[in-house]
Amino acid sequence: MNSPFQRLGQTICAHRRTVIASWLAAILIAAWGAQLLPGVSVGGSGPLEGSPSQRMDAVLHAEFDNPFLQPLIVAISSSRHSVDDTVYVAWIDEAATRLRRLPEVRRVASYADNGDSRLRSADGRQTVLIVGLNAASVAGQEHAVPAVRTALRELRTTIRLADPDAQLAVAGHAALTYDMNDYNKHEGDGAEARALPLTFCILVLAFGALVAAGVPLVMGFASTTLALGLAYLLALVMPVSNLLQNVVTMLGLALGIDYSLLLVSRFREALPGKPADEAAAEAVGEAGATIAWSGLTVTAGLLGLLFSPLMETRSIGIGGALVVLVSVLAATTLLPAVLAALGPRIDWPRALASRLRHARSEAAWRIVAARVVRHPYTAMLFAVCVAGTLAYPGAKARGGFNNESWFYPAGMESRVGVEILARMGNANAGLPLYLVVRAQDGQPALSAAHRPALANYAERLGRDPRIGEVLSPVTHPNAAELLLSRDRMAALFQVTAKGELGLLEVQVLARDLEKIAPDGPFTVQAGGPPVYYNDFDDLMRASFPAVFGFVVGATLLLLSIAFRSFLLPLKAAATNLLAVAAGYGAVVAVFQLGFLHQLVGLERPLAAIPLTVPLMIFCLSFGLSMDYEVFLLSRIRRDFEATGDNAGATASGLAASGPIITGAALIMAAVFGAFVGAEIVLLKMIGLGLCVTVLVDATLIRTLLVPAMMVIAGRWNWYPGIRQPAKASG
Numbered sequence: 001m002n003s004p005f006q007r008l009g010q011t012i013c014a015h016r017r018t019v020i021a022s023w024l025a026a027i028l029i030a031a032w033g034a035q036l037l038p039g040v041s042v043g044g045s046g047p048l049e050g051s052p053s054q055r056m057d058a059v060l061h062a063e064f065d066n067p068f069l070q071p072l073i074v075a076i077s078s079s080r081h082s083v084d085d086t087v088y089v090a091w092i093d094e095a096a097t098r099l100r101r102l103p104e105v106r107r108v109a110s111y112a113d114n115g116d117s118r119l120r121s122a123d124g125r126q127t128v129l130i131v132g133l134n135a136a137s138v139a140g141q142e143h144a145v146p147a148v149r150t151a152l153r154e155l156r157t158t159i160r161l162a163d164p165d166a167q168l169a170v171a172g173h174a175a176l177t178y179d180m181n182d183y184n185k186h187e188g189d190g191a192e193a194r195a196l197p198l199t200f201c202i203l204v205l206a207f208g209a210l211v212a213a214g215v216p217l218v219m220g221f222a223s224t225t226l227a228l229g230l231a232y233l234l235a236l237v238m239p240v241s242n243l244l245q246n247v248v249t250m251l252g253l254a255l256g257i258d259y260s261l262l263l264v265s266r267f268r269e270a271l272p273g274k275p276a277d278e279a280a281a282e283a284v285g286e287a288g289a290t291i292a293w294s295g296l297t298v299t300a301g302l303l304g305l306l307f308s309p310l311m312e313t314r315s316i317g318i319g320g321a322l323v324v325l326v327s328v329l330a331a332t333t334l335l336p337a338v339l340a341a342l343g344p345r346i347d348w349p350r351a352l353a354s355r356l357r358h359a360r361s362e363a364a365w366r367i368v369a370a371r372v373v374r375h376p377y378t379a380m381l382f383a384v385c386v387a388g389t390l391a392y393p394g395a396k397a398r399g400g401f402n403n404e405s406w407f408y409p410a411g412m413e414s415r416v417g418v419e420i421l422a423r424m425g426n427a428n429a430g431l432p433l434y435l436v437v438r439a440q441d442g443q444p445a446l447s448a449a450h451r452p453a454l455a456n457y458a459e460r461l462g463r464d465p466r467i468g469e470v471l472s473p474v475t476h477p478n479a480a481e482l483l484l485s486r487d488r489m490a491a492l493f494q495v496t497a498k499g500e501l502g503l504l505e506v507q508v509l510a511r512d513l514e515k516i517a518p519d520g521p522f523t524v525q526a527g528g529p530p531v532y533y534n535d536f537d538d539l540m541r542a543s544f545p546a547v548f549g550f551v552v553g554a555t556l557l558l559l560s561i562a563f564r565s566f567l568l569p570l571k572a573a574a575t576n577l578l579a580v581a582a583g584y585g586a587v588v589a590v591f592q593l594g595f596l597h598q599l600v601g602l603e604r605p606l607a608a609i610p611l612t613v614p615l616m617i618f619c620l621s622f623g624l625s626m627d628y629e630v631f632l633l634s635r636i637r638r639d640f641e642a643t644g645d646n647a648g649a650t651a652s653g654l655a656a657s658g659p660i661i662t663g664a665a666l667i668m669a670a671v672f673g674a675f676v677g678a679e680i681v682l683l684k685m686i687g688l689g690l691c692v693t694v695l696v697d698a699t700l701i702r703t704l705l706v707p708a709m710m711v712i713a714g715r716w717n718w719y720p721g722i723r724q725p726a727k728a729s730g
Helices: 004-014 016-040 052-063 086-100 138-151 153-162 173-207 210-237 243-270 276-307 311-347 350-355 363-374 376-396 413-423 451-463 477-483 503-514 529-563 567-592 612-643 646-677 681-718
Strands: 072-077 105-109 126-133 167-171 433-439 467-471 490-497 522-527
Touching: 004 016, 004 276, 004 311, 016 173, 016 210, 016 243, 016 311, 052 433, 052 522, 052 529, 072 086, 072 138, 072 173, 072 413, 086 105, 086 126, 086 138, 086 153, 126 138, 126 413, 138 153, 138 167, 138 173, 153 167, 167 173, 167 413, 173 210, 173 243, 173 413, 173 646, 210 243, 210 311, 243 276, 243 311, 243 612, 243 646, 243 681, 276 311, 276 529, 276 612, 311 612, 363 376, 363 646, 363 681, 376 567, 376 681, 433 503, 433 529, 451 467, 451 490, 477 490, 490 503, 503 522, 503 529, 522 529, 529 567, 529 612, 567 612, 567 681, 612 646, 612 681, 646 681
Parallel strands: none
Antiparallel strands: 072 126, 072 167, 105 126, 433 490, 433 522, 467 490
């Protein structure tokens, strides 16, 4: 009796022209949406709903009339002139004049206005203009960035004519987000260009035929294009991170090629002596269930991101699940139709196929499988030791944000601005800490009764060796209009950490200052970027148990249903966690500890690994690793059901599936590894982590550890599902 998937294959092949035409139409429409996706996706992590930093932002915008709370910073540097030179003063005046004409700009502060020494460097070579914007929303502030840069374009040319080494850059949080969005739009295309040549070479070696190698690439493109089009529709109904485009490209290529590799292999095995339609339907019957179960496990891993508190990762979870669905659908509908249409032409050119046939022999895999079966404990110990060594650096990880300039692409304008600020000794100017002090006795903040306590509070803050500057209505009465609430009941203290402090140290400072209040009837509410980063880290860490628990639990349930076994899902989860740990350990070793960091294009090691990185690596790779588990165990179970010999089934299953798993792993590694060449460090981290995880999984885990554990567990592998094997073991 035909399986449901074989009946599906027969139906698809019988209507292959309609199926292919329908897919082509869908791809063409989706390509239009994919082109529009960058324009509707958003940057950053989004608001942290209900967090202290979000409540503080609401207070600042509702109660204070201060356009400089989230300003743009125009940084100028010259090696030939000082800010007191006539020509430099003219640059500053022209910049301020041009900016004040813009409808997006509300107010501009410069050194030329009042000689404020905080706006210049000690040697006079650098200066900044603080640009207050009319927009209060993050999106509105980002839209102001290109207008500000356009207004200063001619002045930048003028400055460089006078001093070829001079720099003018627009920085600030909004500028940084705008630049990262712009870079993200192009990273996926660059990764594709780097991955495809190597991927095609791997496929040619795996199949020994140009047409057979080209079909999976076409499926990868089809899956990616359709998924990007669906992501555009998703972005119309909910906020979608600009990282989603890169994740969809990454997963669409990897899974589209991965599933096609399995089905094309089955088709070529079934083709001799059969009509193409029958061989394609048989291939779907054999591989369809495996692909479907694999898709479910990958989807479970991605849906775990829904438990994250961030818009960024939640949208990636939903969009990633879409690309998995599309990849499964393409492999079980479009691909059989294409194979049925190609028939024996899948092996063109036959001369090449015959030359490369020896490279695809299972003989080498039979030797490996035999050794693992004879020495399971040795194989298991070796695999665990090597993977554990790779995972060990993960124990030294420091999670958090980075404010080092080399975390951003070298040519990015906002990074240039950050570097100018660092030369001024104001590296943390973009990380102000806001403290709103409110009296509880009903009197105005600056009443005579309150002034001594607030002055003492400002003095206490200034004595902290970590603080570079305290700006308050008590210490800077000329700025009182900006630092007092509209009802005069609250005072704003703006604290800037010293430039030599790293971001992690600034975050510690923020936590410390939240606990300090003026003497008397006062409360303090803290906000600003350092508080946001603390809230981000706290919420992310709090979400980890739910994310990890859901992914592991859902995977255990799916594998229990698929293989009707108690032990196999537990072993699969344990070995997958080991592979993920190895991938994350490699990221920490390279990006934080600095081991071979130059090879991935990192200028210097970083202080911390963003907490989104382990979350993304886990959710993306846990399901992908399960991909190979399903491939391997499906083949082993089929042989065990036929022979009843657990050790023999393990050896034959590994020998048969080893070439496919290896080819698929190399292709995934090529796709993920291409993102290591990205300019954005976050994508480098995720690409390296996924690449190492996949390679460890395909080599150490699926080739050595899982088969060794299968041999050691014996018949308990299949309890309670298979109790009466076809033949007695032995």
